[in-house]
Amino acid sequence: MSDRSMEGDALSAPADPREAAPRGHDVIGDGVCRPSNGLNRRALRRVHAYMLAHLGERIGLEDLARAACMSRFHFARQFRGSTACSPMEYLLYLRLETAAGLLAAGERPIGDIALAAGFCDQSHFCRTFRRCTGLTPKEYARRCADGLAVPPVQAPGIGSPSGISATVYQEAQADSIFDDELAVVA
Structure with a gap:
């Protein structure tokens, strides 16, 4: 193999190692892949959107799992892996x-x-x-x-959004994709 073909391979490789990770895997450290133990962002956003769209209704684990397109047992385990809390606590x-x-x-x-x-x-x-x-x-x-100070809302067992996963919560609130997925889920 010539040096030229090796250079072409190096140039075509993604700059971000997370893009090269196989589906269902996370990249840790120096490009090392490991199986992920949580929901992917898209599924998490769909579940978040479903929760907000149906907040005033009775929501069960089965409903949330359906929004994430998986079984309720797998969903509950994956959700906890993503957010460090149960779906019902969230x-x-x-x-x-x-x-x-x-x-x-x-x-x-x-x-x-x-x-x-x-x-x-x-x-x-x-x-x-x-x-x-x-x-x-x-x-x-x-x-x-x-106009007085009020304490932050802290759900039992998980505290504030930082205990849940502040980045997921904030991304879901600010993401433009969130609005599209909300319409699809509702």
């Missing part, structure tokens, strides 16, 4: 974040906010919200209206 965090945003806006009654965020009833919502923020929903809304 869903609870999204519901609490949504409720906190609606409370801060101060335009709706607490009972309506509870239902819009997917809680069974106002009592369950108030208990969960207080456990996760240290404030009742009414106290939280009052502090927001007065």
Whole structure:
């Protein structure tokens, strides 16, 4: 083999080793591949979009697995590998974040906010919200209206988005592909 053909191969190789990794593998270190133990970004975005689109409804593991196009057992394991929390813990965090945003806006009654965020009833919502923020929903809304500092929402067992996977959460919120996938999933 001539030097010239070897140069051509080197030039055609992707600059980013992650692009050369086989499907279902992650690149670690100096181009070393290992099987991935989490959902790919596309599946994670689809699941996130599904959760947001159906937040006020009852969402089960089977529904989320269907959005990711896999069995529920495989999905639950892969989701935890991607986010370091269970799908239901992540869903609870999204519901609490949504409720906190609606409370801060101060335009709706607490009972309506509870239902819009997917809680069974106002009592369950108030208990969960207080456990996760240290404030009742009414106290939280009052502090927001007065311009006072409010504690961040921390879902039980996972904390804030950094405990979930802040990059996935932020990318899904800001990504233009997210809007297209939301329309497809809904």
